[in-house]
Amino acid sequence: xxxxxxxxxxxxxxxxxxxxxxxxxxxxxxxxxxxxxxxxxxxxxxxxxxxxxxxxxxxxxxxxxxxxxxxxxxxxxxxxxxxxxxxxxxxxxxxxxxxxxxxxxxxxxxxxxxxxxxxxxxxxxxxxxxxxxxxxxxxxxxxxxxxxxxxxxxxxxxxxxxxxxxxxxxxxxxxxxxxxxxxxxxxxxxxxxxxxxxxxxxxxxxxxxxxxxxxxxxxxxxxxxxxxxxxxxxxxxxxxxxxxxxxxxxxxxxxxxxxxxxxxxxxxxxxxxxxxxxxxxxxxxxxxxxxxxxxxxxxxxxxxxxxx
Numbered sequence: 001x002x003x004x005x006x007x008x009x010x011x012x013x014x015x016x017x018x019x020x021x022x023x024x025x026x027x028x029x030x031x032x033x034x035x036x037x038x039x040x041x042x043x044x045x046x047x048x049x050x051x052x053x054x055x056x057x058x059x060x061x062x063x064x065x066x067x068x069x070x071x072x073x074x075x076x077x078x079x080x081x082x083x084x085x086x087x088x089x090x091x092x093x094x095x096x097x098x099x100x101x102x103x104x105x106x107x108x109x110x111x112x113x114x115x116x117x118x119x120x121x122x123x124x125x126x127x128x129x130x131x132x133x134x135x136x137x138x139x140x141x142x143x144x145x146x147x148x149x150x151x152x153x154x155x156x157x158x159x160x161x162x163x164x165x166x167x168x169x170x171x172x173x174x175x176x177x178x179x180x181x182x183x184x185x186x187x188x189x190x191x192x193x194x195x196x197x198x199x200x201x202x203x204x205x206x207x208x209x210x211x212x213x214x215x216x217x218x219x220x221x222x223x224x225x226x227x228x229x230x231x232x233x234x235x236x237x238x239x240x241x242x243x244x245x246x247x248x249x250x251x252x253x254x255x256x257x258x259x260x261x262x263x264x265x266x267x268x269x270x271x272x273x274x275x276x277x278x279x280x281x282x283x284x285x286x287x288x289x290x291x292x293x294x295x296x297x298x299x300x301x302x303x304x305x306x307x308x
Contacts, residue, residue: 023089024098025281032276042101042286046108049074053147058116058139059132064123066132068116068140069096070147071107079144080112081153081301083293084137086169088160088185088278090207091129092121099159102280105290111297112149114140118165121211126226129211133169137176153301157181157293159280160249161207164228167239167256171231179300180239181293182228183280188252189223190216197248229256238266240296242289244275268296 025041032039051072059066073080083106085099096115103113118132137154144151156177158166163185170180186194189208198208199216209215212222224230229252239260243250257267270292272279279285 023093024095028278028281032278032282036276036282038284039282040284042281042283044100044104046104048108050104050107052104059135061119061132064119066117066119066136067096068114068136069100069103070140071100071103071113071115072147073107073110073112076148079148079150080110081155081297082112082114082140082144082149082151083181083297084133084140084154084156084166085113085115086118086133086156086158086162086166087115088158088162089120091126091161091165091211092207094120094161098281099162101286102290105286106293109290109294112147121207125213126211126222129165130168130172130226133165134173137169137173141176153178155179155181155297155300157183158185159183160185160277164226167228168226168231170237170239171228174235174237177237179237179297181242181296182239182250182253183242183289184244184246184249184277186227186249186251187256188227188229190220190227191251191255193248194251227252229259232256232259232265234263236260236263236265238296238300239268240292241267241269242280242292243269243271244277244279245271245273246277249277266300 029041051074053070055067056070057065057067085103087094087096087098096117099115103115106113116133116136118129141151154177156166156170163182167180167182170177188194189198195216198206200206212219216223241253260267275285280289
């Protein structure tokens with residue numbers, strides 16, 4: 001029995017972080033429901049017909065198949081603008097199905113919405129996830145005609161760690177990305193406020209430290225490079241920030257908005273006071289999240305319509 005128990009412990013220790021994922025709507029609900037007894041896990045039910053294409057492999061990396069799920073407005077009509085959705089989970093957990101309710105509700109409003117998987121920190125460190133998400137965007141644009149997508153109207157959005165990833169990809173690839181929605185994600189890893197939480201030595205390692213492979217003092221260049229604010233500047237796409245009532249998760253937002261403003265680039269902020277982090281996974285908060293995204297994207301895409 002002792003030998004079996006020891007073997008099990010060794011096997012569990014060898015599992016990658018991705019296999020131990022616990023960040024989803026169910027586990028988060030159990031943490032929040034005592035404080036917010038009125039919340040309900042958001043469903044993927046939509047107010048209009050939605051077509052779903054699941055498990056589309058966009059990239060094969062060695063033995064790892066990276067896939068996405070695509071939610072399309074139905075019935076098919078004119079090419080739809082695309083929103084690429086990046087899940088959160090501290091860069092080391094989470095799953096693309098976390099974004100399914102948001103994707104379905106966007107599709108019901110006429111958008112194509114793709115929820116994407118990417119390599120987590122237990123599988124590959126930064127910048128692997130960025131390369132993966134950029135490849136998902138490239139794959140979707142290259143297959144746009146097959147899915148009825150307008151490749152000239154592409155936005156990227158994400159929540160928490162996914163918000164940071166989405167914002168970074170948007171800043172790095174403004175030719176492909178026309179708008180960014182950062183939902184309660186960091187904009188600056190290097191700020192004192194961010195490091196107070198993300199570089200906490202007691203966490204050993206923190207979620208960010210595990211992703212970067214070291215603390216700020218050891219990997220400063222990576223912490224800076226992964227900060228969306230580092231790459232914000234002339235030619236960057238407009239950004240919508242949707243923030244919770246917990247400011248530490250959106251650290252760097254004001255500074256990034258100010259930096260973009262010096263280049264005449266639009267940023268908007270929608271605050272949902274009193275909400276917890278991960279609010280977009282739950283009703284009644286998913287509806288105002290979708291409303292804010294829809295209003296912003298309609299405004300932006302009017303100026304980025306496909307020629308002809």
